[in-house]
Amino acid sequence: MKSIAVFCGSSSGNDPYIVKESYELGLTMAKKNITLVYGAAKIGIMGRVAEAVLENNGKAIGVIPKFLQTKEIVHDGLTDLIVTENMHDRKVIMYEKSDGFIIIPGGFGTMDEFFEITTWGQLGLHTKPIGILNINGYYDALISQCKTMVERGFLKQENFDAVVMDDTIEGILEKMNNYVPLPAPKWLNKEGL
Template identity: 75%
Template sequence: MKSIAVFCGSSSGNDQVIINEANRLGEILVQQEITLVYGAAQIGIMGIVANAVLNDGGNVIGVVPHFLSSKEIIHPNLSELIQTDTMHDRKVIMYDKSDGFMIIPGGFGTMDEFFEIATWGQLGLHSKPIGILNTNGYYDALIEQCKTMVERGFLNQENFDAIVVDTEIEGLLQKMKDFKPLPVPKWLNKERL
């Protein structure tokens, strides 16, 4: 993997373990020569990961819609900044620029990005790995909810299993590198892809 889109919070939260792991993630991305693709902010967990990559000489691509483009939000030292018209366009560019997706702690925006990219995978619109970094149990409830969806018949087990999960950065990156995509659903009209 040459690049990973990291979906995460524009707030730092209040858990020092999460903050420390966000910093360590940036350092590990540089060690593994992986470009960070993210939402372009200098604030919150987003800024912590970006700063760690930039401070170690790594490459960072920020993608942000014009309406969020203020000096207080956009990181001033990005390797590349791409501005879009809409939030959806932002996700499409992040998809195009990355070889996989990692979800680390965040709020509604992070959940929106996770569920949209997971749905695209379920529909066969992409075959890139999606990983959840479950730092300090942050995503325990989300993982349990997904299991409930499977148990109640609203989510196929194979689609749930296509999301890789780990509590350790190195373990998650390895699982993402080893990821074997699901076959394109038979009911999907391939001409539409």
């Protein structure tokens, strides 16, 4: 993978370990020459990931909708900044610029990005790896809910298994590099996004 979109919070939350690991993810990406694609913010853990990438001579592409573009939010030292018309266009550009996706702690926006990109994968619109980096158990409840969806017949086990998960940076990157995509659904005849 030459580029990874990281979906995460524009807040720092209240767990210092999450903040630390967010920086470590950016540092690792820079060391492995993996371009960061993310929401362009200089605040929250979004900002920490980008800061680590840029401080260590990595590349960071920020993608932000026009209505969020303010000096207080946008990181001014990015390798590239792409401004979109709306949130949906932002997600499409992030998809196009990325070879895979990592979800780290965040709120509703992060969940929106995770579920949309995962749904696109389930529908066969892409075959890129999606990884949950479960820092300090942050996504334990989400993982548990997904298991409930499988148990109750609303989510196929193979679609749940298509999302790789780990609680370490090296572990998630290894699983994503070894990812084997599901075959495209036979009932779907739509070509790409």
